[in-house]
Amino acid sequence: MKINEKLAVLEAIAASAKSVGVPDIQKILFVCVQHLLHTSASLFETLIELGAEPSNIFLIGKHYSTCDTVSEKIKNMGIQLQKLTPLQKSGEYASIFNRDISAMWQQVQNHLNSHEITAVVVLDDGGKCLEFITRGVLAKLPVIGIEQTTAGLFNPAVINLHVPFIDVAACAAKTYLESDMIVEAILNKLSKTLPVDKNGLLCGVVGVGAIGKAIVRHLISLGCHVHVYDQNKENYKFIEKAICYDHLEELIRTTDYIFGCTGRDITQNLDMFSLTSRHKMFISCTSEDKEFLSLLKLIQSYHDQQSNPLKDIVWPLSNSAVITIIKGGFPINFDDSGESVPAHQIQLTRGLLLVALIQAIVTLPFLMKENIKGRVMLNPEAQKFVVQEWLKNSKNHKFSPSLLNKFKNIDWIMQNSGGLFRQADQLFQYFNFYEATQSESAS
Numbered sequence: 001m002k003i004n005e006k007l008a009v010l011e012a013i014a015a016s017a018k019s020v021g022v023p024d025i026q027k028i029l030f031v032c033v034q035h036l037l038h039t040s041a042s043l044f045e046t047l048i049e050l051g052a053e054p055s056n057i058f059l060i061g062k063h064y065s066t067c068d069t070v071s072e073k074i075k076n077m078g079i080q081l082q083k084l085t086p087l088q089k090s091g092e093y094a095s096i097f098n099r100d101i102s103a104m105w106q107q108v109q110n111h112l113n114s115h116e117i118t119a120v121v122v123l124d125d126g127g128k129c130l131e132f133i134t135r136g137v138l139a140k141l142p143v144i145g146i147e148q149t150t151a152g153l154f155n156p157a158v159i160n161l162h163v164p165f166i167d168v169a170a171c172a173a174k175t176y177l178e179s180d181m182i183v184e185a186i187l188n189k190l191s192k193t194l195p196v197d198k199n200g201l202l203c204g205v206v207g208v209g210a211i212g213k214a215i216v217r218h219l220i221s222l223g224c225h226v227h228v229y230d231q232n233k234e235n236y237k238f239i240e241k242a243i244c245y246d247h248l249e250e251l252i253r254t255t256d257y258i259f260g261c262t263g264r265d266i267t268q269n270l271d272m273f274s275l276t277s278r279h280k281m282f283i284s285c286t287s288e289d290k291e292f293l294s295l296l297k298l299i300q301s302y303h304d305q306q307s308n309p310l311k312d313i314v315w316p317l318s319n320s321a322v323i324t325i326i327k328g329g330f331p332i333n334f335d336d337s338g339e340s341v342p343a344h345q346i347q348l349t350r351g352l353l354l355v356a357l358i359q360a361i362v363t364l365p366f367l368m369k370e371n372i373k374g375r376v377m378l379n380p381e382a383q384k385f386v387v388q389e390w391l392k393n394s395k396n397h398k399f400s401p402s403l404l405n406k407f408k409n410i411d412w413i414m415q416n417s418g419g420l421f422r423q424a425d426q427l428f429q430y431f432n433f434y435e436a437t438q439s440e441s442a443s
């Protein structure tokens, strides 16, 4: 993506929202955890265009996806970009990051003492941001979250806060359309790591949810032999042409390239020495350094040298086998380039986040009045709008016409999206959703 390239989906949403106006947006405080990618910068630029005050936006990136050019651009916008404490060792990401997020909330608290703010919108990832909100902020102002990952939906600390949050993670548009794009990006970034001839490559996929299923499909299409393990055996119903296991140990022993797709630590309680008799490569496709965390900590305990925790970790065993953990166990599709999935594709997700931000601001008074807490559905009309705009601007996608047609049907979007659906009349005036929906559901 070129640095100042505009994203058509964000522009379309902004044009519609500007025609109505986003009430009091300049008095909203945004507290955000986001990857610092070029497309994230575009998202914040659009939010500011809609009237958000840059100094009311607090943002923290992530160590493994931060791009210096994007950081500079974001700082130049006047956004309060937070410093990340550098990582020194493998396996310490969560503790360092949690501390940095807590420090951001302290700054937020100070900011609130000297600025007129009416509400706090938390743009979250994994529930990390809401988890560390201070009691002072919660007591002072209405708070609403926006969650884009499944891990965040079930983060107990977030659930126990009893604040409403918009569920982008399980919305139909993200669930059905995003995973294939992520997996293409994963395989692109792996092109120099995997052998050119993938025929017969022994691959293991752990966790066959949205991301894992897409990985399985792509690896099979490349000619790999795919083996699968999921703690929920129900998920095997959707797996074709792969060998499904009852125990993770069997998969690790059998395969050479192990793709972690669970969002959890799958190496807890595993005896890696006995399972590894030849080279094995571990590739995370999910979030943070969670997937192989116990293995990382074990290796760190043997080698306490100061190597770069974001680089490949290579661990030779006494039996001449070698364990390699690609990119220090962080998700392979992120690096410091500012791009993971190409911009014209991932603008779908940025668009969903932007409509979620608008929904959060516009409907918060209604949600407060109705005392609604927990997961709130990302408005189906908004999803439809984003998908239709994205399709106009997305090049060479491989989605079936029958799937794409479903995104014209509001009932289908609603049935396939997580969170509570409540009619919020305030939202209908945006994007002319309502009239389009009525005529189509009638036909």
Ligand SMILES: NC(=O)c1ccc[n+]([C@@H]2O[C@H](COP(=O)([O-])OP(=O)(O)OC[C@H]3O[C@@H](n4cnc5c(N)ncnc54)[C@H](O)[C@@H]3O)[C@@H](O)[C@H]2O)c1
Pocket: 149, 150, 151, 182, 206, 207, 208, 209, 210, 211, 212, 229, 230, 231, 232, 235, 261, 262, 263, 264, 265, 266, 285, 286, 287, 331, 333, 340
């Ligand atoms: N890399 C990226 O760009 C990217 C993009 C989207 C999501 N993610 C992350 O990927 C992760 C997975 O997302 P998803 O949408 O596929 O989630 P999902 O909930 O659909 O799938 C997770 C799967 O893992 C299984 N699982 C969980 N713990 C397990 C364990 N210990 N052993 C075996 N199986 C286990 C679950 O049963 C489920 O089938 C999340 O953490 C999400 O944040 C990463």
